[in-house]
Amino acid sequence: MTVEGLSINLATVRQQWDMRQAVEACLTQGIRAIAPWRDQVAKIGLDEAARIVAANDLKVTGLCRGGMFPAADAEGRAAAIDDNKRAIDEACALRADCLVLVVGGLPQGSRDIVHAREMVADGIAAILPHARAAGMPLAIEPLHPMYAADRACVNTLAQALDICDLLGEGVGVAVDVYHVWWDPDLARQIARAGASGRILAHHICDWLVPTKDLLLDRGMMGDGVIDLKGIRRMIEAAGFLGHQEVEIFSSENWWKRPGEEVLTTCIERFHTVC
Amino acid sequence: MTVEGLSINLATVRQQWDMRQAVEACLTQGIRAIAPWRDQVAKIGLDEAARIVAANDLKVTGLCRGGMFPAADAEGRAAAIDDNKRAIDEACALRADCLVLVVGGLPQGSRDIVHAREMVADGIAAILPHARAAGMPLAIEPLHPMYAADRACVNTLAQALDICDLLGEGVGVAVDVYHVWWDPDLARQIARAGASGRILAHHICDWLVPTKDLLLDRGMMGDGVIDLKGIRRMIEAAGFLGHQEVEIFSSENWWKRPGEEVLTTCIERFHTVC
Numbered sequence: 001m002t003v004e005g006l007s008i009n010l011a012t013v014r015q016q017w018d019m020r021q022a023v024e025a026c027l028t029q030g031i032r033a034i035a036p037w038r039d040q041v042a043k044i045g046l047d048e049a050a051r052i053v054a055a056n057d058l059k060v061t062g063l064c065r066g067g068m069f070p071a072a073d074a075e076g077r078a079a080a081i082d083d084n085k086r087a088i089d090e091a092c093a094l095r096a097d098c099l100v101l102v103v104g105g106l107p108q109g110s111r112d113i114v115h116a117r118e119m120v121a122d123g124i125a126a127i128l129p130h131a132r133a134a135g136m137p138l139a140i141e142p143l144h145p146m147y148a149a150d151r152a153c154v155n156t157l158a159q160a161l162d163i164c165d166l167l168g169e170g171v172g173v174a175v176d177v178y179h180v181w182w183d184p185d186l187a188r189q190i191a192r193a194g195a196s197g198r199i200l201a202h203h204i205c206d207w208l209v210p211t212k213d214l215l216l217d218r219g220m221m222g223d224g225v226i227d228l229k230g231i232r233r234m235i236e237a238a239g240f241l242g243h244q245e246v247e248i249f250s251s252e253n254w255w256k257r258p259g260e261e262v263l264t265t266c267i268e269r270f271h272t273v274c
Numbered sequence: 275m276t277v278e279g280l281s282i283n284l285a286t287v288r289q290q291w292d293m294r295q296a297v298e299a300c301l302t303q304g305i306r307a308i309a310p311w312r313d314q315v316a317k318i319g320l321d322e323a324a325r326i327v328a329a330n331d332l333k334v335t336g337l338c339r340g341g342m343f344p345a346a347d348a349e350g351r352a353a354a355i356d357d358n359k360r361a362i363d364e365a366c367a368l369r370a371d372c373l374v375l376v377v378g379g380l381p382q383g384s385r386d387i388v389h390a391r392e393m394v395a396d397g398i399a400a401i402l403p404h405a406r407a408a409g410m411p412l413a414i415e416p417l418h419p420m421y422a423a424d425r426a427c428v429n430t431l432a433q434a435l436d437i438c439d440l441l442g443e444g445v446g447v448a449v450d451v452y453h454v455w456w457d458p459d460l461a462r463q464i465a466r467a468g469a470s471g472r473i474l475a476h477h478i479c480d481w482l483v484p485t486k487d488l489l490l491d492r493g494m495m496g497d498g499v500i501d502l503k504g505i506r507r508m509i510e511a512a513g514f515l516g517h518q519e520v521e522i523f524s525s526e527n528w529w530k531r532p533g534e535e536v537l538t539t540c541i542e543r544f545h546t547v548c
Contacts, residue, residue: 106483111501113456146420148456149483149499159458182387182422184433209380209423214485225423227385 006270007033007061008263009203009247010040016259019044023052029263033059033243035100035201041090050093061098061243062139062174062201063091068104069123070116070153076107077119084127088136097242098139098200099131100174105150116153121163124171132170139200140164141174144182146214156180157189164198175235176203176247178218181226187234194238202235204228204274205248216251220265222273232274244274280544281307281335282537283477283521284314290533293318297326303537307333307517309374309475315364324367335372335517336413336448336475337365342378343397344390344427350381351393358401362410371516372413372474373405374448379424390427395437398445406444413474414438415448418456420488430454431463438472449509450477450521452492455500461508468512476509478502478548479522490525494539496547506548518548 008031010022017025019040026034041049041063053060066087071077084101091099103120106113124138131138140160143152154160157180160173173193180186193199206224211217221228232244246266248254254262282305284296291299293314300308315323315337327334340361345351358375365373377394380387398412405412414434417426428434431454434447447467454460467473480498485491495502506518520540522528528536 106499111499111504113499113501117458144420145418145456146485146488149481149485153456155456156458182419182427182429184391184430207423211420211488214420214488225380225385225387227387230385 001030002032003030003267003270005243006031006267007035007059007243007245008266009035009064009245011037011064012246012248012254012266013259013262014040015255016262019049020052022259023056023058025259025263027056029267031263031267033061035060035062035064035245036094037064038087038090041094046090046093053094059243060094060096061245062100063087063094063096065100065102066138067101067152070104070107070119072107072109077123081123081126084123085130088127088131088134091136092134096136098137098172098174100139100141100201102141102143103152103154105148105153113148113153120154121166124163125167128167128170137200138171139174140171141176142179144179156183156185157193158185161189161193161198164196172198172200174201174203175199177226177228177231178203178205178207181207181231186231190234190238194235194240197239199235199238199240201245202232202240202242203245203247205246213251216249218248218250220248220254221246221269228274244270246270275304276306277304277541277544279517280305280541281309281333281517281519282540283309283338283519285311285338286520286522286528286540287533287536288314289529290536293323294326296533297330297332299533299537301330303541305537305541307335309334309336309338309519310368311338312361312364315368320364320367327368333517334368334370335519336374337361337368337370339374339376340412341375341426344378344381344393346381346383351397355397355400358397359404362401362405362408365410366408370410372411372446372448374413374415374475376415376417377426377428379422379427387422387427394428395440398437399441402441402444411474412445413448414445415450416453418453430457430459431467432459435463435467435472438470446472446474448475448477449473451500451502451505452477452479452481455481455505460505464508464512468514471513473509473512473514475519476506476514476516477519477521479520487525490523492522492524494522494528495520495543502548518544520544
């Protein structure tokens with residue numbers, strides 16, 4: 001039996017399995033779509049990762065991740081651009097739907113978030129010709145404002161879409177419910193993203209109450225307070241009918257359970273609460 | 275010597291001192307403005323707290339806090355409204371500049387943040403006549419989006435100002451840098467708040483990298499990444515020249531140090547980085 005419409009971001013089982021093992025376990029449970037991270041790909045080698053994708057005809061809903069554009073000096077920014085071009089090539093080799101961009105936060109010692117945001121737009125502009133030539137869409141993922149300093153200074157869909165409008169074709173957004181569920185402007189910005197064909201990915205998990213860690217305490221769908229069905233309705237109404245990709249970082253819970261149990265739970269929750 | 279323009283929110287030294295002790299220590303260091311919490315007032319009694327304020331001619335930059343409007347049933351919402359009316363009366367007794375509102379998050383079991391936000395607007399509307407009659411301004415404090423579920427579903431200045439526009443006179447905003455520093459729309463919304471005379475308070479602390487706890491790891495001004503001088507310039511340009519109120523919750527650092535050291539550091543940083 002195939003589980004249609006569900007993708008597993010392999011960070012969800014990164015403590016249990018490498019990419020090869022994770023794919024095998026997904027296929028056993030009927031999951032035919034994944035989103036790997038670059039370190040997981042590197043660990044088994046890009047050629048082998050691409051072979052696994054092709055041999056199993058896997059859907060790759062995204063490669064995580066490019067981005068991290070701001071840097072304290074020109075060398076740092078150039079290095080980030082080079083690395084992003086390599087990430088685009090890797091995404092192509094894996095036949096990914098998009099390269100997910102976590103754009104980066106403040107350079108060490110900086111308090112200038114406006115400048116960091118300029119460096120992000122400049123960085124994406126610099127890699128966009130390479131991405132367009134390769135036919136690889138870039139998905140800006142706005143991250144929750146609690147990551148503004150150290151991970152991503154693009155923190156709302158509105159902000160990500162403004163960058164898309166500025167840069168034109170070849171760039172869109174990844175809508176991760178964890179990052180955007182609180183946004184008072186969410187419905188309007190999802191509609192805006194859909195109207196311009198910019199929705200490239202839909203990531204799911206849940207926001208736990210209480211949340212015990214800023215990074216590694218994401219919840220399984222249904223265990224928190226996010227209106228997952230409501231947000232999915234907005235996204236589908238906006239024209240995106242692609243996969244829902246489960247991305248859970250959970251150092252004290254899901255990363256400690258058997259991977260099979262994690263996948264089984266993802267499938268069950270996908271059918272009942274998403 | 276008097277430290278002009280600096281106020282100490284007494285949560286900053288809540289583990290060290292009660293209100294009486296905190297006021298004495300503030301006066302010793304030349305600080306003549308404070309913002310107490312209701313539990314601190316209750317502990318020594320409202321009459322005694324009011325006597326301390328009057329006897330020392332203290333500036334009270336705000337009383338923390340009213341709010342917490344959403345509830346699962348009508349009884350809960352009515353109880354919150356009653357409690358907020360008492361808070362208004364207490365703020366009057368303390369001659370506070372405003373009653374700070376932390377509006378509340380999702381009721382237990384709810385995933386409907388849109389409805390929670392409606393309950394907030396309804397709750398403020400319900401207490402506003404009482405506040406107006408008492409001459410006590412209500413300061414909606416938008417809280418960082420990481421508190422949307424459990425503390426405040428008003429998470430941006432834009433959202434708070436929309437509520438102000440809806441409700442008219444007698445309500446404004448408390449601008450706490452910790453909650454709003456990341457907002458891509460910050461400059462525009464501060465200007466908007468100032469243009470309508472809605473800025474009632476300016477709270478300061480800093481955002482640490484890394485932040486180890488969602489609630490109790492706020493930084494001393496200068497120890498984090500917030501552009502405190504830049505935000506102050508925006509606020510003054512918008513017409514608010516009132517006190518900067520230090521509000522630091524810090525279970526593992528500042529709450530463990532001698533209170534005198536905390537105040538000395540606040541004064542030094544206020545002069546150098548704010």
